Amino acid sequence: MSKCVGSRPAILRATQNPDGGWGYFPGKPSWLEPTAYAMLALAEERDTAVDRGWSLLRSWQRPDGAFRPCTTVDEAHWSTSLVVTLACTTGVIDETFQSGLGWLLSSAGVEGRPFFRLVHWLRPSIVEFDPSLSGWPWEVGASSWVEPTAHALMALRCAAKSGRRPDLAPRISLTERMLLDRRCRDGGWNFGNRRVLGADLPSYPETTALALMALNGHAAVGWGAALDGVDRAWHNTRSPLARAWLSSCLLMYRGMRPEAADRDEPAANDLLVTAIEGIRWDQILAA
Amino acid sequence: MMTRRGFLGAAAASAAVAAAASSTGCARATLSAGLPGKSAVAILHAASYSVDLVDCLARGAALCGLNARGKRVLLKPNLVEFDARSVIHTQAEILAAAVVLFERLGASEILIGEGPGHRRDAWFLAEEAGYRAAISHFDSRFVDLNRDEVTRVAPFAGTPGIYLARTALEADLVVSIARMKTHHWAGATLSMKNLFGVVPGAVYGWPKNHLHQAGIGPCVAELNRIFPRRFAIVDGIVGMEGNGPIQGRARPCGVLVMGSDLAAVDATCCRIMDIDPGKIEYLQLASGQGHVHEPSIEQRGESIAQVRTRFELIPEFQHLRLG
Numbered sequence: 001m002s003k004c005v006g007s008r009p010a011i012l013r014a015t016q017n018p019d020g021g022w023g024y025f026p027g028k029p030s031w032l033e034p035t036a037y038a039m040l041a042l043a044e045e046r047d048t049a050v051d052r053g054w055s056l057l058r059s060w061q062r063p064d065g066a067f068r069p070c071t072t073v074d075e076a077h078w079s080t081s082l083v084v085t086l087a088c089t090t091g092v093i094d095e096t097f098q099s100g101l102g103w104l105l106s107s108a109g110v111e112g113r114p115f116f117r118l119v120h121w122l123r124p125s126i127v128e129f130d131p132s133l134s135g136w137p138w139e140v141g142a143s144s145w146v147e148p149t150a151h152a153l154m155a156l157r158c159a160a161k162s163g164r165r166p167d168l169a170p171r172i173s174l175t176e177r178m179l180l181d182r183r184c185r186d187g188g189w190n191f192g193n194r195r196v197l198g199a200d201l202p203s204y205p206e207t208t209a210l211a212l213m214a215l216n217g218h219a220a221v222g223w224g225a226a227l228d229g230v231d232r233a234w235h236n237t238r239s240p241l242a243r244a245w246l247s248s249c250l251l252m253y254r255g256m257r258p259e260a261a262d263r264d265e266p267a268a269n270d271l272l273v274t275a276i277e278g279i280r281w282d283q284i285l286a287a
Numbered sequence: 288m289m290t291r292r293g294f295l296g297a298a299a300a301s302a303a304v305a306a307a308a309s310s311t312g313c314a315r316a317t318l319s320a321g322l323p324g325k326s327a328v329a330i331l332h333a334a335s336y337s338v339d340l341v342d343c344l345a346r347g348a349a350l351c352g353l354n355a356r357g358k359r360v361l362l363k364p365n366l367v368e369f370d371a372r373s374v375i376h377t378q379a380e381i382l383a384a385a386v387v388l389f390e391r392l393g394a395s396e397i398l399i400g401e402g403p404g405h406r407r408d409a410w411f412l413a414e415e416a417g418y419r420a421a422i423s424h425f426d427s428r429f430v431d432l433n434r435d436e437v438t439r440v441a442p443f444a445g446t447p448g449i450y451l452a453r454t455a456l457e458a459d460l461v462v463s464i465a466r467m468k469t470h471h472w473a474g475a476t477l478s479m480k481n482l483f484g485v486v487p488g489a490v491y492g493w494p495k496n497h498l499h500q501a502g503i504g505p506c507v508a509e510l511n512r513i514f515p516r517r518f519a520i521v522d523g524i525v526g527m528e529g530n531g532p533i534q535g536r537a538r539p540c541g542v543l544v545m546g547s548d549l550a551a552v553d554a555t556c557c558r559i560m561d562i563d564p565g566k567i568e569y570l571q572l573a574s575g576q577g578h579v580h581e582p583s584i585e586q587r588g589e590s591i592a593q594v595r596t597r598f599e600l601i602p603e604f605q606h607l608r609l610g
Contacts, residue, residue, distance in 0.1 A: 024434040024489070031434075031489060072437055073450055073490055138492020142500050145492065147406060191405055191493060197471055197601065199534055206406060238415075241408035270410075272434075 008278035012038045013049055015271055019071075020052035022271050031070045032060060034272045036082035041278030043090050050090060057083060058096055065103030078138050080104055081151040088158035089284050101159055104152055105171065109134040109144025116143075128195040133178035145192045146182060146207045149175060150214035154285060157216060179211050180220055187222075187229060205233040209245035213252055213285060227253055234258050244276040252281045326548035326578040327351050328555045330589040333524050334541050340384035341391075344520065347545035348388060350587040353518060356393035361430075361458035362386065365465045365481045367404035367494075367532060369412045374527050374537045377464050379417035381522045381543075385464055386422050399425070400454050402432035402484045404494040409433060430454045433488035440513055444505040449497075451513070455485040461517045463549060467526035467542075467556055469535055469598055473503050474567045474607050475560065476532045477553040478519035482510040504568030511549055511573050519552040520545050523559065528598040540596040542589070550577025551584045558591045560598040563609045 016022060021030025022038045039053040060068045066076030067083050080100050087097035110116055112134035120131045135149030153175045160168045184194045188203025189211040195201060209230060215221055227250065234246040235258070247257040257277075329350035333343050362385055364377035382399065389397050399422070403409050409431040419425045432452040440456070441448030455461055465481035473480055483495050483506070491497035498506040511517075521544040528538040542559060546552040550573040554564035558581070564570045570579050578584050600607060 024431075029436060033489065069490060070437075072439075075490070077490075078492060138496055142492075142496045145496065148492065197530065197603070199530055201534075204405065204407070239408045239411040241406075241411065270408075273408075 008274050009042055009045060009047070011274050012041055012271070012278065013047070016049050016052070020049075020054075020056035022053075022275070024272055025269060026271065029070060029072075030056060032057065032067055032077060032079045033069070033082065034275060036079060036086050037272060037275035037279065039086055040082075040089060040284065041275045043086070044280055044283070054090075054092065057086075061096060061100065065099035065101075066107075067100065076103065076107075076140055078136065078148040078151065081136070081148065081155040084155035085151075085158045085284065088155075088162045093162060097159075101155075101165070104136075104155060105168075107136060107140065107152075109137045109149075110141060111143045125198055126196065127193050129193050130178075130181045133174060133181050135175055135178045143192070144178065146179065146189050146211055147191065149179060150207075150210040153179070153214040157214075157285065176215060176218055179215060180218070183211075187226065205230075205237055205239070205242040206245045208233070209242075209249040213245075213249050213281065216285060217253075223253070231258065240270060240273045241276075244273045248276060248279065248281045252285055255282060325583050325585045326546060326551035327585045327587055328544060328546040328548070328551050329587045330555065330559075330591065330594060331543045331545070332541060332589050332594065333543050336378055336380040336524055340380055341387045343543055344384050344388045344545070345391065347520070347543060347588070348392065351518075351546050353392065353545075353547065355389050355460055355518075357395050358459035359396040359457070360389050360394040360398070360460045360462060361455055362389070362397065362399045362462045362464055363455070363481060363484060364399065364401055364418075365468075365476075365484070365532075366401045366409070366412050366416060366418075367484070368407065369415045370533075371415070373533070373535075374466065374525050375533050376412075376416045377466050378522055378524065379421040381520065381524075382418060382464060383421040385462065385520060386428075389462070394460075397428060398430055398454060398458070399428045400430040400432045400435070400452065400485070402435075402452060402486065402488055402495075404483070406488065406493040432485055433493075435487060437487050437490060443513075444501050444509040446501055450487060450490045452485045452487050455514070459516060461485075461514045462520060463517060464520045464522065467521050467523035467540060467544075467560065467598075469528050469531040469560070469562075469600060469604070471530050471532070471534075471601055471603075472499070473507070473569065474600075474604050475553070475557055475562055477521055477556045478549045479511050479553050479569060479573065480507050482507070482514065485510070485514075504572050507569035508572035508576070511569075511576055517549060518545070518547050519549045521552060521556050523556065523594075523596075526560070526596075526598065528560075528600075530601055536599070538596065538598055540594065540598075542594045542596075548577040548584075550574065550579050554579040554581075555584060555586065555591065558609065559595055561595060561609050562598065562600070562607050566607045 015026045017030045021035040067080045069077040117131045135144035136152040184203040185200045188208035190201040251257045329347040366376045435452040437450040438453045443449035463478040463481045465478045470476040523540040523542040526538045527535040529535040557564035
């Protein structure tokens with residue numbers, strides 16, 4: 001384990017807002033996404049900061065079960081997936097969890113609807129994908145994208161692992177097929193699709209790492225080459241966010257994060273990155 | 288009655304005075320933003336990024352009658368994505384020159400904000416694009432608009448409302464600094480569509496799919512309406528043709544296009560690119576907010592004919608050609 005990971009809990013404790021949440025940056029208003037990641041990073045230590053975080057998150061749950069992304073915005077948000085994962089990780093299997101999971105299961109990308117399937121059938125080369133395989137959108141009423149789908153799949157796996165929902169297997173299987181269908185020719189994942197207007201799309205490190213984490217050892221991936229690619233990408237990029245997801249993927253499958261020779265201190269100013277790098281994804285997601 | 292040639296000569300003389308004034312830090316608006324019923328658009332020749340870009344921009348600002356004194360200015364580059372082998376982003380030299388320009392014009396505050404279209408680290412993209420190296424005090428100027436605080440604006444393009452980055456809404460002047468590019472869904476992406484970057488990914492996800500679902504054309508036009516205090520600088524020194532805005536090819540054009548009427552600027556850019564602006568949906572929809580028709584646009588500096596460069600279009604958009 002990289003030595004710099006150890007200082008992240010201290011940074012997160014020091015940057016928690018009075019309302020119990022975390023902003024994307026220190027001193028900024030709380031958002032659900034950094035709050036959920038920070039709570040996941042602190043969950044192992046059974047930190048009291050997590051309890052304060054739960055108080056805020058519960059206040060953000062809507063009547064439909066979904067969570068809003070922050071106090072200002074009252075709309076169902078994709079990051080409900082993160083709350084489901086967090087609930088499973090912290091053992092909060094209560095009504096908050098059940099209704100959040102219920103909303104997640106009722107949500108899907110619109111590309112599977114009849115009108116959109118007809119459009120795709122008429123012009124299949126505009127965006128090449130199998131429209132029968134829907135994932136999750138960033139927002140209600142939109143098409144599926146790789147990142148919200150990967151997060152939702154991770155949430156469903158955690159929920160299934162909790163032993164409460166054996167009925168999730170078909171949706172998990174469908175989502176795995178969707179992600180595999182969207183895999184780019186270069187072996188990784190773009191943000192949405194693999195081919196648009198006849199042109200292959202390139203993969204990106206963030207989405208590739210997330211998709212691989214969500215696929216959780218699926219036999220169709222070809223893991224040796226995929227993880228070697230993740231390792232190469234980690235060494236080749238200087239993006240803190242990309243490195244955070246790539247190292248999380250390596251932690252999950254190879255048991256340790258790469259050593260960051262060129263950066264000994266965490267990116268304290270970006271709390272999203274700090275939190276993601278502090279999460280024991282190997283313990284949360286391992287089969 | 289002053290002929291067009293005579294007017295351009297007078298404008299050039301005024302611009303030279305303004306440029307000289309700006310270089311001493313006391314720039315004043317010397318020309319109106321356009322004749323009554325018309326919008327002024329400046330077209331400036333710039334052969335490469337190594338010419339004196341501050342001087343070019345100062346001349347363009349003077350030709351358009353830009354007044355930024357005492358204003359909080361948000362410079363909004365196009366950093367939808369970065370690829371060192373391509374020309375996706377607004378060139379760092381242009382953005383750096385714009386910072387100097389607005390300092391000389393007396394802006395009270397100059398921020399730089401962008402919410403990249405992909406879920407990437409905005410600071411990383413800015414560093415890769417050379418912004419941090421090229422621009423003084425970059426770290427204290429830059430705002431990641433994807434993760435900014437948000438304010439709701441209602442209604443929006445047939446929907447009840449939209450949340451937008453607060454930094455952009457609170458600016459006295461939003462300066463859209465775009466690269467001249469073709470776009471595989473919209474036909475062309477210029478100063479107006481560049482405003483998609485003020486829509487926060489933290490609310491709507493990436494790549495701002497909310498706007499695609501609601502319709503690119505109506506959303507571009509609506510954002511144009513929401514930000515009435517704005518200015519445009521389009522970097523056409525090297526543009527992008529073909530499968531833009533990300534996978535296209537570099538297309539040298541050697542031009543900068545500037546103006547306060549973003550619709551007029553974009554319409555002019557289209558004509559330079561040999562695209563009919565009347566066939567671009569968002570320009571049709573924005574024609575009530577600005578001038579798109581050529582007789583209503585007062586070209587200052589170079590003429591369109593002097594700089595016209597045919598940008599290659601994907602097969603689906605061949606019908607957008609002029610003529």
